[in-house]
Amino acid sequence: MSSFITMESIQHSYNKEVVLKNVNLAIPEGQLFGLLGPSGSGKTTLVKMMIGLLTPSNGIIHIENEQMPSFHQMQKIGYMAQSDALYNELTARENLLFFASLYKIPKKLRKQRITEAASLVNLTEHLDKTLEKFSGGMKRRMSLAIALLHHPKVLILDEPTVGIDPVLRASIWEELRNKQKQGTTIIVTTHVMDEAEKCDNLALLRDGYVIAQGSPDDLKAKSETQSLEHAFLHFGGGSHANSSNH
Numbered sequence: 420m421s422s423f424i425t426m427e428s429i430q431h432s433y434n435k436e437v438v439l440k441n442v443n444l445a446i447p448e449g450q451l452f453g454l455l456g457p458s459g460s461g462k463t464t465l466v467k468m469m470i471g472l473l474t475p476s477n478g479i480i481h482i483e484n485e486q487m488p489s490f491h492q493m494q495k496i497g498y499m500a501q502s503d504a505l506y507n508e509l510t511a512r513e514n515l516l517f518f519a520s521l522y523k524i525p526k527k528l529r530k531q532r533i534t535e536a537a538s539l540v541n542l543t544e545h546l547d548k549t550l551e552k553f554s555g556g557m558k559r560r561m562s563l564a565i566a567l568l569h570h571p572k573v574l575i576l577d578e579p580t581v582g583i584d585p586v587l588r589a590s591i592w593e594e595l596r597n598k599q600k601q602g603t604t605i606i607v608t609t610h611v612m613d614e615a616e617k618c619d620n621l622a623l624l625r626d627g628y629v630i631a632q633g634s635p636d637d638l639k640a641k642s643e644t645q646s647l648e649h650a651f652l653h654f655g656g657g658s659h660a661n662s663s664n665h
């Protein structure tokens with residue numbers, strides 16, 4: 420598999436605080452890749468750079484050999500942010516229609532794409548409710564539906580299953596696997612170890628550094644531990660690298 424997304428020598432500062440320190444990542448096409456790290460380790464900052472929303476203070480990012488930010492590449496990305504950017508006064512269907520037109524999905528395809536995306540996240544029967552009536556988990560599912568609407572080649576999901584119940588969480592992961600089988604490259608941020616276990620490869624982040632990279636099995640083998648949580652600690656995850664305090 421060729422490297423689809425590359426991040427080379429990425430550094431980033433907000434004001435004077437350095438939050439990413441020489442990050443190098445190579446994500447092959449078609450992978451389900453996880454960024455695992457505690458709160459504040461730099462996951463969101465990294466994904467904002469991948470989607471072209473933020474330019475690193477130093478370093479270069481390429482997607483399919485095009486340097487980011489590239490408008491051409493940005494059109495092929497589906498992004499689900501940590502906070503939902505939705506229109507509360509509109510219905511779910513109206514929100515989806517709005518984003519379908521923003522993504523320039525041909526008019527004759529829009530209805531079908533909306534039906535499909537709503538069904539994937541189990542919101543079909545709520546399509547005509549305004550989002551004011553939605554729970555936090557339903558809004559997360561709406562955001563995921565929007566990210567899937569234009570059949571993106573790359574799906575970048577920032578903590579996609581926070582606030583979602585275990586049954587739906589499992590079905591969302593199954594759906595991500597299906598998307599991956601269809602060729603989608605997927606990047607997921609998480610601080611939950613059992614979600615990280617589901618990824619093909621992981622980058623473990625701590626305080627703006629990538630402290631280790633590899634498949635969950637590699638990371639456990641290299642650290643001679645039985646769990647990712649222990650592997651994280653082994654590689655320098657320190658005291659706040661666990662799944663239970665977030």
Ligand SMILES: Nc1ncnc2c1ncn2[C@@H]1O[C@H](COP(=O)(O)OP(=O)(O)OP(=O)(O)O)[C@@H](O)[C@H]1O
Nearest residue numbers: 433434438456457458459460461462463464465610
């Ligand atoms: N807009 C900003 N201005 C200043 N500092 C910021 C800004 N965004 C993030 N930071 C800081 O950068 C660091 C990395 O934040 P980031 O949101 O990338 O981490 P994260 O791993 O995604 O955390 P979480 O899991 O809590 O979302 C943190 O110290 C955070 O306080």
